[in-house]
Amino acid sequence: MNELLTVNVSPHIYTKRDTTSIMLDVVIALLPASAAAIIFFGLRAAILIASCTVSAVLFEFIFNKIVKKDNTIRDLSAVVTGLLLALNLPASVPVWQAVLGSAVAIIIVKCLFGGIGDNFANPAITARVVLLLAFPGTVTAAVFPSEKFTDIISGATPLAVISGQEGTLPSLLDMFFGARGGAIGETSALALLIGGVYLLARRVITWHTPVAFVGTVFILTLLLGEEPLYQIMSGGLLIGAIFMATDYTTSPTTEWGKIIFGFGCGLLTVIIRVWGTYPEGVSFAILFMNILCPYINRWTERKPFGGVPQ
Amino acid sequence: MPKKLRGVRVPHNKNTAGSVPIIMPPPRFVTIPLVMHIGAPSVCIVKPGDHVDVGQLIAEAGGYVGAPIHSSVSGTVREITSVMTTAGNPVPAVKIESDGLMTISPVVKPPVVNDYDSFIAAVRASGAVGLGGAGFPTSVKLDVKDTSRIKEIIINSAECEPYITSDTRTMIDRADDIAEGCRLLEKYLNVKKIHIGIEKNKPEAIASMRRLAANDPAVEVRVLPSFYPQGGEKVIIYSITGKIVPEGKLPIDVGTIVINCTTLAFIASYIKTGMPLVEKCITVDGPAVASPKNVIVPIGTAMSEVFEVCGGFKKTPAKFLQGGPMMGLAVYSPDTPVIKNNNAILAFDKDTALKPKETSCIRCGQCSAYCPYRLDPAEYGRALKANDVEKLIRLKVNLCMECGCCSYICPARLPLVQQNKMGKALVAEYQKKKKAEAGAAK
Structure with a gap:
């Protein structure tokens, strides 16, 4: 009884959920998409996933060692970044380029801005955009799973076909299950939706951003005379709407903010897809909206209960 | 449809809901702080060597916003000392050595109450403060001067803090006192509507209050969803009436008074018996406590002695709280006295005492x-x-x-x-x- 007592400010109990468990939930939610990637794109997808994830964690570990900060790799956020980056690259990307992408994501976008919670742009998206601009040949390469899914073959992605390139459009069913060209993790709408439902059920994300994002694209492309179902299942739209645009740090915190953010992402995606030179616009759209995030938060500040304006 | 207020779902841990309060044996010493309420410190009127009895005035209210303090045991005043409050500042306190007899003071007799002024004066003399935890002098809260301002009174019985069941026990064991309290409010404050707000996780208490309401047309039992902080004053007003208390205003500014059910039961019993606020039913619980129960404790008893009544500890305690785990205050010493507005004392072992390590804000919102x-x-x-x-x-x-x-x-x-x-x-x-x-x- 004579030992010193702990004294701290209330509360004295906490929810079990912490940053690590949230990140673990995101990793779990990405497992179906990762599995689909390996099923459709084979060993190359597995290598890409492994090299991005391991290198992302390693870069964070080394950076923290060098700058003598507490190591944050246990929070699993680097795993999420590495995994998302890998899933956003086509199977044709050489491993060294993927690892370079991890370095950009972790060192430049995340750690140099202060580490988890302090980056203003989504690390995986920024890294993908950097790779896209640096190595347009490999990153936009349209890579298809082969007939028997034993290897990959080149061809136009559905979006490229819609934009006018030669090629055949896969059936809607193939689009849904994932037997089509594109980045390894973005092709299976089913796998991504399973992950999205899991995140919603676990209350890691709310419906606002994904619904606003996908809904905007659906309605706008419908009005513009495109095929809305192809549009929402192609490119990185679903992985972007469910996993990237919902990144806590780089998206608004208020409900209306999330809706505006999702709408903005959808609008920009459609503009780029329909009128831009790139067939795909999700990455640019999210990156641009990331920059607007502090403003959106400010515009959508909630009125406190009982608060009287000065 | 007004927007629902958010809150968190906390584990209820109402382990002691079925525990009928036991009266603890008189402690050898009580140390009664002169600040057990919001407002001016009370002014001590006894000196070392004085003999005091249970219910005898030992400190007068230090101002309009203040409350008198009475002895909780019979015995001899040993010293005017000081105790560390949970806020971390020392306050004067009267240390009384008990003679173990708990002799009731001859001055304890029912007050004469026949109108608004005498009712408020009686509440003031009783030493009543908000027993839900806030400790605001009840007489000040009820002293609205013009009773037509009161549209309704809410009896706050939400008890949304985990572990605590002392209000639940009041509703089950002292329903008559609450009924009498309602009658007093209707008679002297001219109240036409009384809502008893209870979280739905207390079925026995709800049944007890419904029996009460069946005999009193002014009283209505309102069963509220169990979420924390349902019992917050502005929260329960909004949950029951839909009214929002604006910034800087008091509940009475929207025509409402919120009073805790145990406070009301105490006022009724004071007016019946004249025994001022000298004891408190508290929930003794927490992961380190051997046998959690509800205990009626003389005010000023050291927390450590109350834990002894509950079989001591099953794990080495590392943190002691006054109040619940959400808003309760950690104390510096296990010998900190139990005060008027305590409704629970909790003990945590070392595994549950430490706050988890901080990491960076991830802006999850x-x-x-x-x-x-x-x-x-x-x-x-x-x-x-x-x-x-x-x-x-x-x-x-x-x-x-x-x-x-x-x-x-x-x-x-x-x-x-x-x-x-x-x-x-x-x-x-x-x-x-x-x-x-x-x-x-x-």
């Missing part, structure tokens, strides 16, 4: 999403770092009731309540300075 008042704790933290008081004012840090939802839900385990308290203090200081400057300019 949960602190704001779950704040019942829709405030933005994470933003306050950033404003504090930047020493930006104007931003704290704009974002209304002053509204924070320190309920703890933000800290509870934060996945980075940030000390958000602590930051909010700091923010409120900074804002108060800043506004005081501004006022002084404005005064000097004139």
Whole structure:
């Protein structure tokens, strides 16, 4: 009884959920998409996933060692970044380029801005955009799973076909299950939706951003005379709407903010897809909206209960 | 349809809901602090060597916002000492050695109450303070002068804090006192409508209050969803009436008074017997306590002695709380006395005592999403770092009731309540300075 007592400010109990468990939930939610990637794109997808994830964690570990900060790799956020980056690259990307992408994501976008919670742009998206601009040949390469899914073959992605390139459009069913060209993790709408439902059920994300994002694209492309179902299942739209645009740090915190953010992402995606030179616009759209995030938060500040304006 | 207020789902841990309160044997010493309420410290009127009996006045109210204090045991005043409060500042206290007889003072007799003024005077003399935990002098709350301002009274029986069941026991064991309390409010404050607000996780208490309401047409039992902080004053007013108490105003400004059920039961029993507030039924629980129960404790008893009554500890205690785990205050010493507005004392072992390690804010927005008042704790933290008081004012840090939802839900385990308290203090200081400057300019 004579030992010193702990004294701290209330509360004295906490929810079990912490940053690590949230990140673990995101990793779990990405497992179906990762599995689909390996099923459709084979060993190359597995290598890409492994090299991005391991290198992302390693870069964070080394950076923290060098700058003598507490190591944050246990929070699993680097795993999420590495995994998302890998899933956003086509199977044709050489491993060294993927690892370079991890370095950009972790060192430049995340750690140099202060580490988890302090980056203003989504690390995986920024890294993908950097790779896209640096190595347009490999990153936009349209890579298809082969007939028997034993290897990959080149061809136009559905979006490229819609934009006018030669090629055949896969059936809607193939689009849904994932037997089509594109980045390894973005092709299976089913796998991504399973992950999205899991995140919603676990209350890691709310419906606002994904619904606003996908809904905007659906309605706008419908009005513009495109095929809305192809549009929402192609490119990185679903992985972007469910996993990237919902990144806590780089998206608004208020409900209306999330809706505006999702709408903005959808609008920009459609503009780029329909009128831009790139067939795909999700990455640019999210990156641009990331920059607007502090403003959106400010515009959508909630009125406190009982608060009287000065 | 008004927007529902958010809050958090905390584990209820109402382990002692079925525990009929036991009366603890008289302690050898009681140390009664002279500050057990919000307002002016009470003024001591006894000196070492004086003999006192149970219910005898030992300190007078120090001002209008204040409350008198009475001896909780019979015995001899040993010294005027000081005790460390949970806020960390020492306050004067009267230490009384009990003779073990618990002789009731001859001055304890029912007060004469026949109108509004004598009712308020009786409440004032009883030493009543808000027993739900806030400790605001009840006589000041009820002293509205013009009773037509009161549209309804809410009897706060939400008891949303985990572990605590003392109000639940009051509703089950002392329903007659609550019924009598309602009658007094109707008679002397001219109240036409009384709502008893109870969270739905207390079926026995709800049944007991419904039996009461069946005999009193002014009383209505309102079963509320179990969420924390349902029992927050502004929260329960909104849940029951839909009225919002604006910033800087009191519940009476929207025609409502909120009174805790145990406070009301106490007032009724005081008017019946004349025994002032000298004992308190508290819940003794927590992961370290051997056999949790409800205990009726003389005010001023050391917490350590109350734990002994509950079989001591099954694990080495490392943290003691007065109040529940969400808003309760950690004490510096196990010998800290039980005070009037305690409704629970809890003991945590070393595994549950330590606050988990802080990590970086990931801007998930949960602190704001779950704040019942829709405030933005994470933003306050950033404003504090930047020493930006104007931003704290704009974002209304002053509204924070320190309920703890933000800290509870934060996945980075940030000390958000602590930051909010700091923010409120900074804002108060800043506004005081501004006022002084404005005064000097004139």
